[in-house]
Amino acid sequence: MSENINQEIYTELANRIYDLDGEVYRVLGSSLGRTFTGNRDTTIRTLSMLMYTKPDGHLLRSELALISNMARTIKDDAERSRLMTEYDEILKAIEKLPDMFGKTDIIDAERVALNLAARREKISEDDHLVICISRTQGSAGNDIGFELADNLRINYYDVEIFDQVLKRLEAEKDAVQDKENFTEFNKYGKKTHESLRTKLKELNRYHGLSKQDAVFFNMSDLICDLARTEDCLIMGRCADAILKNNHIPHISIFISAPFQVRIQHVMDVRNMDMKEAVRFLKKMDRQHKRYYEFYTGEKWGKPENYDLCINSANYGIKETIDVIKRLLNQQTVQRN
Incomplete structure (x- = not known):
């Protein structure tokens, strides 16, 4: 019933x-x-x-x-x-x-009482509010990002959205043909095996670039355009490094959690046993790291590359959002 x-x-x-x-x-x-x-x-x-x-x-x-x-x-x-x-x-x-x-929370109750969040100055009102979030798999980073964007009333972009937007905006150029392969590459940093003829055809079409590289550079242009024209939150996609290299103001955040906590979170969310969860997390961490470092030349997860690195297990989803809002000094600001 x-x-x-x-x-x-x-x-x-x-x-x-x-x-x-x-x-x-x-x-x-x-x-x-x-x-x-x-x-x-x-x-x-x-x-x-x-x-x-x-x-x-x-x-x-x-x-x-x-x-x-x-x-x-x-x-x-x-x-x-x-x-x-x-x-x-x-x-x-x-x-x-x-x-x-957002219902399957991530929190280490024993450490909650130890957490303090420092207030930061608000970003310049002349700039758009652009938040870039990188995260490890299983840290609830996507749940945090989505709820934060909705709370602040700003637009939210992740890999699936970029896939659809690029397809719409670049359809006449046939820049993105295979959604499944594009999503797999963007999420996991993997390139699909293709014939030499296919590769040569794509190199010619994209002016010497592979299709995957062309997608990355098209996406980079889109990220810069978004950051210059609207308030938004961008999940992953090397957005922090892209905006940094283009001198576009933004807030960069890295969200992670202890490996054992992430294992339990993945087991809860994806109905995996421990062995499957461990294998899945190691694979995802390796692929995120490879993708980010290949296209940026920076170290993925290195604290110096971010404005805020946060252990979501110390706070849980709701309190992590509050900590980030304190950084932004946006507690009472609603963007319509």
Whole structure:
């Protein structure tokens, strides 16, 4: 009975998300198109499954962020407020579901009492608020980043969103053809095996660059454009190094947690046993490190490269967000 009730809730929320996307598109009239382009029934089933399949919660989070990012560009104050209110209500309803993103917390209770957070000066009001978050897998970094962006009312960008935005903006150049390979490379720093003919064809198409390198440089241009034009939070993608090299003001944050705590978090979130979780985390850490260091020449996770390095296990998700807000001096600021 309980499972059937949950399924009804998933379906109801999926319909609300689908309708919100359509309404945002109608009001905005965006040339980029809707977030959901499939038929209603198929989309509702997919969204319901994303809510049901907890390890894919980050995909649902990305879809929601795309809609809210678009809604925040609506010029009419009343329409923007109306649609953002509906978005907030949907998000609150999703957060009440069992084990949805942000529900499986990460915290070391024995060390909580030892934590102090120092207040920092607010960044210049002449600059956009741009937050770059790097994180180790299993530290709840994505949950922290998404909730922080929503709390500050700024746009949120992660690998799935960059994938979709690049596809839309660069479609006429055929810059991104294979979503699965692109996502795998961006997340894990792995290049797929291709024939010599395919590689030569891509080198010619991208002016001597491989497709993966061309995607990185296109993404770098997009990150710089976003940082110059809007308030936003960017997860990963070497954004801190990219903005640093382009002399664009930003706040860089590295989130991690002790390996044993991350193991337990991954076991809880992904339903893995300890052996699987250990293997998964070592693989992800290795691939994140390889990707970051290959494209930046900097050491991934080196404290000197960030404005703030934080052990999320010392605070948990909510308190980590509060600590970051103290750094930003943004406790009472809401960006609409």
